[in-house]
Amino acid sequence: xxxxxxxxxxxxxxxxxxxxxxxxxxxxxxxxxxxxxxxxxxxxxxxxxxxxxxxxxxxxxxxxxxxxxxxxxxxxxxxxxxxxxxxxxxxxxxxxxxxxxxxxxxxxxxxxxxxxxxxxxxxxxxxxxxxxxxxxxxxxxxxxxxxxxxxxxxxxxxxxxxxxxxxxxxxxxxxxxxxxxxxxxxxxxxxxxxxxxxxxxxxxxxxxxxxxxxxxxxxxxxxxxxxx
Amino acid sequence: xxxxxxxxxxxxxxxxxxxxxxxxxxxxxxxxxxxxxxxxxxxxxxxxxxxxxxxxxxxxxxxxxxxxxxxxxxxxxxxxxxxxxxxxxxxxxxxxxxxxxxxxxxxxxxxxxxxxxxxxxxxxxxxxxxxxxxxxxxxxxxxxxxxxxxxxxxxxxxxxxxxxxxxxxxxxxxxxxxxxxxxxxxxxxxxxxxxxxxxxxxxxxxxxxxxxxxxxxxxxxxxxxxxx
Numbered sequence: 001x002x003x004x005x006x007x008x009x010x011x012x013x014x015x016x017x018x019x020x021x022x023x024x025x026x027x028x029x030x031x032x033x034x035x036x037x038x039x040x041x042x043x044x045x046x047x048x049x050x051x052x053x054x055x056x057x058x059x060x061x062x063x064x065x066x067x068x069x070x071x072x073x074x075x076x077x078x079x080x081x082x083x084x085x086x087x088x089x090x091x092x093x094x095x096x097x098x099x100x101x102x103x104x105x106x107x108x109x110x111x112x113x114x115x116x117x118x119x120x121x122x123x124x125x126x127x128x129x130x131x132x133x134x135x136x137x138x139x140x141x142x143x144x145x146x147x148x149x150x151x152x153x154x155x156x157x158x159x160x161x162x163x164x165x166x167x168x169x170x171x172x173x174x175x176x177x178x179x180x181x182x183x184x185x186x187x188x189x190x191x192x193x194x195x196x197x198x199x200x201x202x203x204x205x206x207x208x209x210x211x212x213x214x215x216x217x218x219x220x221x222x223x224x225x226x227x228x
Numbered sequence: 229x230x231x232x233x234x235x236x237x238x239x240x241x242x243x244x245x246x247x248x249x250x251x252x253x254x255x256x257x258x259x260x261x262x263x264x265x266x267x268x269x270x271x272x273x274x275x276x277x278x279x280x281x282x283x284x285x286x287x288x289x290x291x292x293x294x295x296x297x298x299x300x301x302x303x304x305x306x307x308x309x310x311x312x313x314x315x316x317x318x319x320x321x322x323x324x325x326x327x328x329x330x331x332x333x334x335x336x337x338x339x340x341x342x343x344x345x346x347x348x349x350x351x352x353x354x355x356x357x358x359x360x361x362x363x364x365x366x367x368x369x370x371x372x373x374x375x376x377x378x379x380x381x382x383x384x385x386x387x388x389x390x391x392x393x394x395x396x397x398x399x400x401x402x403x404x405x406x407x408x409x410x411x412x413x414x415x416x417x418x419x420x421x422x423x424x425x426x427x428x429x430x431x432x433x434x435x436x437x438x439x440x441x442x443x444x445x446x447x448x449x450x451x452x453x454x455x456x
Contacts, residue, residue: 007235039267039268039269039349040267040351040372040376040379040380041267041369041371041372041373041376042372043373067379068352068379068380068381068382069378069379069380069381070375070378070379072375072378072379091352091382093321093350093352093353120352121267121351121379121380122321122350122351122352122353123268123349123350124296124319124321124348124350124353125321125350125352125353141269141371143269143369143371143394143397144268144269144270145269145271147298147300148268148269150297150298150300151268151295151296151297151298151300151349152268152296152297152349153296153297154296154319166371168400169371169397169400169401172396172397172400173397174427199402
């Protein structure tokens with residue numbers, strides 16, 4: 001399998017180069033870019049909908065949606081009157097930096113302060129592909145069991161933020177929130193953790209306020225994007 | 229990317245050959261093999277635990293567990309005193325036929341009637357890898373949203389059975405079971421659908437009785453395994 005590994009390394013190297021190009025472009029336009037990753041069905045799009053409703057009052061937001069099939073997520077975002085581009089990967093299990101480059105042709109970055117990228121629902125493969133984002137957020141639903149961080153460690157290691165979603169369902173689950181948090185921090189001790197419910201709205205304000213502060217800090221140039 | 233596609237096709241071709249070898253071996257030992265696939269956290273292992281408790285009264289069962297990291301699932305199965313082999317893929321996003329061949333070295337197939345293979349939690353990549361199983365079961369939790377079958381169609385197209393799990397949570401979700409079922413059947417009209425809850429036990433009896441009947445039908449040689 002030596003050839004395969006070499007090819008894979010070549011692909012990842014090329015992807016990293018394109019991701020760096022993306023990041024330079026984002027920086028040139030002063031656009032703060034946040035990627036959401038998770039299992040299928042953890043609630044990334046619902047979290048986006050809730051967040052956009054608050055964020056758009058303060059920042060010019062745009063979204064790139066990634067899905068294996070359908071443009072359903074883009075339709076949900078477009079309904080909020082937020083600029084959105086749908087990438088349909090047609091079977092590919094993750095977004096790549098070159099797909100983001102293509103999608104950017106359809107966005108005017110001078111009109112955007114904060115760009116969200118919602119990746120394909122997959123806790124494994126997207127971990128390897130830098131897209132040029134400044135911040136990677138892993139969303140984990142509390143219905144998924146406590147041990148996902150230690151079973152899929154790469155994704156939690158390569159994210160800076162963990163959003164524990166669907167906490168409104170906690171009363172109906174045998175779920176140990178402390179254990180899940182402990183597992184996540186064992187894999188990545190510097191993870192910043194939020195707890196949210198898109199049904200009750202719990203935690204959405206704290207999460208979006210922190211995001212707004214991060215975007216403003218980035219845009220004011222106080223800290224280097226690479227340090228986030 | 230021509231080289232990459234060629235390499236991928238080579239890998240899949242080789243995998244299909246090894247999967248066929250596995251299937252012949254299972255057939256030679258009269259072992260009915262069922263693979264479980266799903267998103268991370270849909271409840272595959274819990275479904276297995278519940279099913280094994282009933283099935284082991286009637287059949288000699290064994291389990292191969294696949295995870296990116298940890299042997300937690302194998303520990304859960306071993307606690308039921310069922311023979312289990314853990315495959316840790318160390319980053320690979322799916323099981324492959326050659327991994328099953330390696331795992332089979334640790335199982336005495338003459339002592340097994342029904343073998344479960346629990347794949348890595350991933351709704352995309354495992355769809356492409358035949359393991360030599362006779363039946364592929366996709367598990368979908370009702371907390372994941374209705375549209376997963378049309379967003380990740382390959383997995384639902386390449387499965388024969390859909391288990392809709394965690395139905396005990398339906399009263400607390402805005403989830404349209406009929407719509408989800410319609411989406412699944414749109415992608416694969418011949419899917420056999422079960423509804424289960426591992427918390428209340430709902431549907432477990434129907435699912436395991438059907439599985440037992442399938443295993444017996446296979447083992448009695450009434451139908452060709454390829455027709456299942």
